[in-house]
Amino acid sequence: MNRLDIPxxxxxxxxxxxxxxxxxxxxxSLLRKTTSEEVYASVWGALAHWACARGMPPQALQxxxxxxxxxxxxxxHGLTRRHAWxxxxxxxxxxxxxxxxxxxxxxxxxxxxxxxxxxxxYANASRxxxxxxxxxxxDAAALARHLAQPSNPGNPWQMQRxxxxxxxxxxxxxxPAEVRALRLxxxxxxxxxxxxxxxxxxQAARRVPLPVWARRAVQTWREARAALGxxxxxxxxxxxxxxxxxxxxxxxxxxxxxxxxxGLDAQRWSAYSLRHSFALHALHRRVPPEQxxxxxxxxxxxxxxxxxxxxxEMVEEAxxxxxxx
Numbered sequence: 001m002n003r004l005d006i007p008x009x010x011x012x013x014x015x016x017x018x019x020x021x022x023x024x025x026x027x028x029s030l031l032r033k034t035t036s037e038e039v040y041a042s043v044w045g046a047l048a049h050w051a052c053a054r055g056m057p058p059q060a061l062q063x064x065x066x067x068x069x070x071x072x073x074x075x076x077h078g079l080t081r082r083h084a085w086x087x088x089x090x091x092x093x094x095x096x097x098x099x100x101x102x103x104x105x106x107x108x109x110x111x112x113x114x115x116x117x118x119x120x121x122y123a124n125a126s127r128x129x130x131x132x133x134x135x136x137x138x139d140a141a142a143l144a145r146h147l148a149q150p151s152n153p154g155n156p157w158q159m160q161r162x163x164x165x166x167x168x169x170x171x172x173x174x175x176p177a178e179v180r181a182l183r184l185x186x187x188x189x190x191x192x193x194x195x196x197x198x199x200x201x202x203q204a205a206r207r208v209p210l211p212v213w214a215r216r217a218v219q220t221w222r223e224a225r226a227a228l229g230x231x232x233x234x235x236x237x238x239x240x241x242x243x244x245x246x247x248x249x250x251x252x253x254x255x256x257x258x259x260x261x262x263g264l265d266a267q268r269w270s271a272y273s274l275r276h277s278f279a280l281h282a283l284h285r286r287v288p289p290e291q292x293x294x295x296x297x298x299x300x301x302x303x304x305x306x307x308x309x310x311x312x313e314m315v316e317e318a319x320x321x322x323x324x325x
Contacts, residue, residue, distance in 0.1 A: 003103035006059070013057040014048035017098035024097055043087055044094060046073065058095060059104055063112035066091065070120075081123035088113060088120060134277040135170075137284075139264055143170060146262035148213035151220065157228060159261075161236050161246075162254035164221035168195065169255070169271050171214025173278035173296050176271045180246045182235040184222070192218040197297065208295045279307050 007013040018041065025037075050069050051061065070087065073079050079087075088110050095107040114121035135143065147167050151160050168174045168182070172195055188194045192215045196207050210218065221236075232243030238250055246254075252271070260266040275296075282292050292298075292307070 004101050006102055006104075007057070010052040010055060010057040011048060013059070013098075014044070014052065017058045017094050018044050018048075020101050021094040021097050040090055043090060047087075047091065058098055059102075059107070061091075061095070061107070061109045063109050063116060066109055066113045067117070081119055084120045085123040134273060134280050135264075135269065137281070140170065140277050140281060143259070143262050143264060144211070144213045147217040147258075157224060157240060158254065159257065160221045160224045162258045164218045165236055165251065165271075166255055166258045166274065167210075167214040167217035169274035170278055171211050172208040173275045173282075174208075175275060176248070176251060178297075179236060179271070180248070180251055183233045184235050185233065187218065187222065187235065192222065206294055206297055276307075283307060 004016070007016050022037070022041075047069055048058075050072065051058070051065065054065075056065065066088065070079060070084050073087075074084070092107070092110040095110070099105065099107050143166070147163055147170075151163060165179050168179050169176075174182075174195070174197070178197055182195070182197075186196045188196070192210060194207050194209045195218075196205050198205055225235075228240050230237055230240050230243045234243050234245055236246050236251075237243040238246045255271045255274075256266040259269050279292060279296060282295070283289070289307075
């Protein structure tokens with residue numbers, strides 16, 4: 001692949017970076033509004049003039065430089081955290097293409113800045129509602145496909161149990177405690193089309209349907225459990241000989257093992273991430289909030305309102321990324 005030469009001046013480098021991104025964005029019909037393109041061009045132009053005044057081409061930008069630029073722009077324009085997030089995302093995408101086309105090492109300035117500035121990093125994701133990250137649609141679908149496939153015959157029996165647990169977290173929104181307390185009689189007979197759980201605060205039991213891919217993982221484990229002759233009523237036991245309840249640490253490690261096997265970031269995601277993913281994707285499928293609350297065992301209106309707000313922000317973020325990718 002032929003690489004472009006690095007421009008001789010910082011301003012020429014910034015102009016080339018913008019032209020490369022603009023060409024790709026137009027080719028993909030991502031810039032549907034002239035006003036949007038003008039806004040993006042204005043932001044990039046402001047960064048270019050700021051950096052060139054300091055003799056810096058785009059490939060020389062560091063996290064500290066971007067932080068200083070944002071601080072100066074905040075002082076002159078009253079920058080909001082969400083606006084700062086949008087600026088960093090635009091810079092990240094323009095630099096990505098620029099570095100690719102010139103054969104340069106990947107740019108890390110934006111990633112480093114966002115690690116240092118959680119107020120900007122999560123400005124568009126309600127991070128401070130103290131909800132764990134939720135899997136995006138692509139990762140959730142990849143995990144569901146992984147669980148729908150037969151388990152590797154060489155895997156120990158614990159992996160089949162772990163896969164069933166992850167299917168219950170992602171497919172039904174169960175909490176870690178609910179998964180560990182699950183009994184065999186809580187699963188619907190035959191094909192495990194649903195799971196029954198105690199209702200909140202003494203209310204009637206709630207019944208949560210399982211998607212087809214989750215049914216397969218749970219049914220596979222139930223059949224394996226029967227073949228192993230595990231005693232007791234514990235659906236997901238810690239040992240095959242005693243059938244005693246699953247411990248918190250072992251459960252946590254089991255979920256991580258499945259995520260890693262599915263090719264996902266096991267360090268980032270957790271059982272609670274999967275539960276929140278279930279909730280957000282249910283709203284994406286237009287499940288009524290009242291129904292979702294019943295499935296989750298949630299009665300507090302503010303929790304459901306928070307999910308809906310996060311879901312809306314995810315939609316806005318996806319639209320922004322679509323326009324600037």
